[in-house]
Structures are given as C-alpha cells and as structure tokens.
Amino acid sequence: MTELLTPRLLLRPFHPDDFEAHARICGDAEVMKYIRAGALSREDSWWQLARYLGHWQLRGYGCWAVVERSSSALIGHLGFFHAEGGHGLEFGWALAREAWGRGYALEGTLAAKEHGFSVLGFTKLLCLIRPENERSLRLAERLGAEAAGETIDEKGERLLVRSLRPIPGS
Numbered sequence: 001m002t003e004l005l006t007p008r009l010l011l012r013p014f015h016p017d018d019f020e021a022h023a024r025i026c027g028d029a030e031v032m033k034y035i036r037a038g039a040l041s042r043e044d045s046w047w048q049l050a051r052y053l054g055h056w057q058l059r060g061y062g063c064w065a066v067v068e069r070s071s072s073a074l075i076g077h078l079g080f081f082h083a084e085g086g087h088g089l090e091f092g093w094a095l096a097r098e099a100w101g102r103g104y105a106l107e108g109t110l111a112a113k114e115h116g117f118s119v120l121g122f123t124k125l126l127c128l129i130r131p132e133n134e135r136s137l138r139l140a141e142r143l144g145a146e147a148a149g150e151t152i153d154e155k156g157e158r159l160l161v162r163s164l165r166p167i168p169g170s
C-alpha cells in the first residue's frame with residue numbers, strides 16, 4: 001500500500017492503533033453532516049476501517065489515513081473509492097474539525113490526485129457533493145474539478161457531481 005508525503009502531511013494506510021482517533025472523527029456530527037451515513041458509532045467506525053483496508057486489497061488503491069507530520073496525529077482520511085454498483089471511481093475526504101481552514105485538505109488531495117492520474121493511470125475522478133457542503137465544493141473547485149451534472153444518493157438526497165480529469169476539459 002502506497003504512502004505519500006507532502007510538506008505537512010503523511011498519507012498512509014490505516015493501522016489498528018488509529019481506531020480511537022478515527023472513531024472520534026467519524027463520530028463528530030459536524031464532520032459527518034453531509035456524508036451519507038451521518039455520525040458513526042464506534043462499532044461502525046471500526047467496520048469502516050475494515051472496509052477501507054479491504055478496498056486496498058480488492059482494488060490496489062483506496063483511502064489513506066491523513067497524519068499531520070508535525071504532531072504525528074491522525075487528522076482524517078481521503079482517497080479513492082470504487083464500489084461495485086456505485087457511481088464509478090470516487091474521490092472522497094474528511095478531516096477532523098480542528099484541522100479545517102489550514103489548507104490541509106487541499107494539500108493532501110492534490111498529492112492524491114497527482115498520484116491517481118500519473119501513477120495509477122486514472123482518467124477521471126468523481127466527487128459527489130451535497131449542494132449545502134460549501135467547504136467540499138470549494139475544495140473540489142480548488143482541485144480543478146468541473147461541474148458534471150447531478151445525481152441522488154440511496155436516501156434520495158441531491159448530490160452535485162464534480163469531475164476531475166488529468167487535463168481539465170479533456
């Protein structure tokens with residue numbers, strides 16, 4: 001499983017020791033407000049970790065743990081998801097609230113995007129974002145994503161589709 005290093009972050013696979021920090025992030029209703037599942041219980045957070053690791057096994061890529069290098073703290077997760085029956089190859093992210101507003105999400109997702117296009121050979125990444133999720137829409141825009149219609153999730157909630165290409169407009 002690949003690790004990526006940026007000036008301030010380490011993106012690495014999850015370890016069992018990450019569980020408490022991960023459960024705290026996933027249990028925060030503010031962080032999970034626009035994520036389909038909503039705030040997760042400790043049990044569901046554990047199963048989510050298992051799913052993330054299983055995705056790497058099945059696809060050869062997946063979701064990284066985001067670690068702040070200066071503190072070694074786990075501050076979130078981001079990466080690629082391609083589930084059978086889903087919308088295609090998706091790019092997702094979530095950071096602990098105290099890590100917002102510092103450019104960490106942009107720094108980590110730029111490194112992941114570059115890896116996805118130039119190393120993994122992806123030709124398109126989709127971001128599915130609730131219209132009210134302004135921070136995520138801003139992040140997608142900063143990444144160079146373009147509007148690509150909309151869809152609905154399993155609960156019937158509207159999702160704006162943003163598409164990322166190796167060369168914008170290609």
Ligand SMILES: CC(C)(COP(=O)(O)OP(=O)(O)OC[C@H]1O[C@@H](n2cnc3c(N)ncnc32)[C@H](O)[C@@H]1OP(=O)(O)O)[C@@H](O)C(=O)NCCC(=O)NCCS
Pocket residue numbers: 030031032034035092093094095096099100101102103104105106107128129130133135136138139142
């Ligand atoms: C979406 C999310 C990851 C965005 O986090 P973020 O911190 O706003 O995103 P960025 O890394 O792009 O940071 C941008 C902000 O950092 C500021 N910033 C500070 N230092 C910076 C630096 N060195 N470089 C860049 N930006 C910096 C920017 O000015 C900007 O501030 P603003 O929010 O006032 O405009 C975060 O809000 C989150 O985890 N949300 C909950 C989970 C979620 O909804 N996931 C998506 C489901 S589709």
